[in-house]
Amino acid sequence: MNVIRLANDRPSVKDDFPVFAANEGLVYLDSGATAQKPISVLDRMDHFYRYANATVHRGVYRLSADATDAFEAARKTVADFINAEAREIIFVRGATEGLNLLADCLGRSDLLKAGDAVIVSELEHHANIVPWQLLRDGRGIELRVCPISEEGGLDMAALEALLADGKVKLVSVTHIANATGTVVPVKEVSRLARAKGAMVAIDGCQAVSHRPVDVRDLDVDFYVFSAHKLYGPTGTGVLFGRYELLEKLPPYQGGGAMITTVTFEKTEFAPPPQRFEAGTPDIVGVLGLAAAIDYVNGLGWDWIAAHEAAVMAHGEAVLRAIPGVTILPAGPERASIFSILVEGIHPHDLGTILDNHDVAVRAGSHCAQPLLAKYNCYATVRASVGVYNEAADFDRLAAGIKSAQKLFGKGA
Ligand SMILES: Cc1ncc(COP(=O)(O)O)c(C=O)c1O
Incomplete structure (x- = not known):
């Protein structure tokens, strides 16, 4: 396994996944649909x-x-x-x-x-x-x-x-x-x-x-x-x-x-x-x-849990700080996924604009139409994390959302 140690001694595993070298700048937030593959696999x-x-x-x-x-x-x-x-x-x-x-x-x-x-x-x-x-x-x-x-x-x-x-x-x-x-x-x-x-x-x-x-x-x-x-x-x-x-x-x-x-x-x-x-x-x-x-x-559950919790905490903070963004509720405990709605912007439009910013998310019903119907919507934008995501990926997502809001004349 090719693990790089960062200054804060947290391993970055991105280099284990060739897709990121082949797509420089890619922020992949669609692991809930399918995860990227490490070299060892x-x-x-x-x-x-x-x-x-x-x-x-x-x-x-x-x-x-x-x-x-x-x-x-x-x-x-x-x-x-x-x-x-x-x-x-x-x-x-x-x-x-x-x-x-x-x-x-x-x-x-x-x-x-x-x-x-x-x-x-x-x-x-x-x-x-x-x-x-x-x-x-x-x-x-x-x-x-x-x-x-x-x-x-x-x-x-x-x-x-x-x-x-x-x-x-x-x-x-x-x-x-x-x-x-x-x-x-x-x-x-x-x-x-x-x-x-x-x-x-x-x-x-x-x-x-x-x-x-x-x-x-x-x-x-x-x-x-x-x-x-x-x-x-x-x-x-x-x-x-x-x-x-x-x-x-x-x-x-x-x-x-x-x-x-x-x-x-x-x-x-x-x-x-x-x-x-x-x-x-x-x-x-x-x-x-x-x-x-x-x-x-090899990564170990302790590392995965701590890393993903930190990434998710940052993600939640930056998403909640954007006016007009709603995160679908997850009850007492959430893991790895945010489903979001942005006021005045269709999820498919948002997904396309985010793609222009090299941020890959899922836009749609996520094969869960009854659940989305419960929230009176047909689609959301879903950001889901894997071991290769970093807190900064959510900064890029937030920047993409803000730029979409600007384009649509929405937001702050
Ligand atoms: C919760 C859940 N169940 C079932 C499936 C179906 O998995 P697959 O398409 O790999 O058979 C998925 C895939 O999105 C899922 O997220």
């Missing part, structure tokens, strides 16, 4: 394709055996990262596929039957809404929506009330809301759900790159995330499931690698996780994900 992936390429789980020759060892070692790296067992880690294409797999397989298992209820929340990304709607419409599951509080956090009293009749078999909520940065108190959600015998699934997309996740400590049954938001490649993600529950789920897709025996009359399925990994996996993506986890572990 790119090297790991390049090395495999260049010098070690072979398929996994099938070949009898050395190169394939080595690829299988590396792939399964990566599974262990992922498992250790969230305090799970390797056999509880299912590799998928991303969080979206993880949540679809979960909804589809649960809906065909005895764990979720017609008439049972599933709770999601108003904070969700569409990926944690639509799969459950499909299940509702296809299999007669009741879908309940937990509202947010006035302050923008999850309304825990409402959650308890929604659980009260004992019909709820699963609570599926986000860990950190991608449109607002709201941190959900997952342990408390689990406690309430457990008290009523419900399972807990967590969409950890926005959490895994910002805080340590321990699925045992959080006491959750399922946890999903995408590699590309964790400094890894696109096309790879993870579904964690408690093994005793995974064992009760039918396969997702059929094909090679997920079976033990096949005849035309009958197929015996492999145990988890192979049961859910039909076909040749994204081998290099999984290796890239493991390299990304090694990279994050």
Whole structure:
């Protein structure tokens, strides 16, 4: 890892990410959409394709055996990262596929039957809404929506009330809301759900790159995330499931690698996780994900937490100091994301003007239309941070907003 020490002895990690050398002056505030990739991840992936390429789980020759060892070692790296067992880690294409797999397989298992209820929340990304709607419409599951509080956090009293009749078999909520940065108190959600015998699934997309996740400590049954938001490649993600529950789920897709025996009359399925990994996996993506986890572990959670907290505190101060800027509320705890509205300027116009200032933000609904509708808007500008952001990036964002206000004849 190529870490530069600054005068204040805080490491700047920007040099680990080639994108910044290739785009001088770029302020990248869209890590919530996808994070940039460090050299170590790119090297790991390049090395495999260049010098070690072979398929996994099938070949009898050395190169394939080595690829299988590396792939399964990566599974262990992922498992250790969230305090799970390797056999509880299912590799998928991303969080979206993880949540679809979960909804589809649960809906065909005895764990979720017609008439049972599933709770999601108003904070969700569409990926944690639509799969459950499909299940509702296809299999007669009741879908309940937990509202947010006035302050923008999850309304825990409402959650308890929604659980009260004992019909709820699963609570599926986000860990950190991608449109607002709201941190959900997952342990408390689990406690309430457990008290009523419900399972807990967590969409950890926005959490895994910002805080340590321990699925045992959080006491959750399922946890999903995408590699590309964790400094890894696109096309790879993870579904964690408690093994005793995974064992009760039918396969997702059929094909090679997920079976033990096949005849035309009958197929015996492999145990988890192979049961859910039909076909040749994204081998290099999984290796890239493991390299990304090694990279994050190398920085260390203490450094990441302190660095991002300082960057966010500065960001909040400069944004709140600009007249006409509103930050969507995030409840008692915010992480890594500001969703902002600037009076009199459409978010898409603002995003384009910021791009002219070399500041990359997301403008839109952030795949969270129900949440934005709650705030009577269709779009916001979202600034989200990664380990390479610095406090000065928010000064550049603020300068861009002020220049947009000038252009539109708004602001101070
Ligand atoms: C909270 C949350 N859930 C799910 C997703 C979907 O992730 P992917 O598109 O990588 O499958 C995202 C991505 O924006 C997200 O932020």
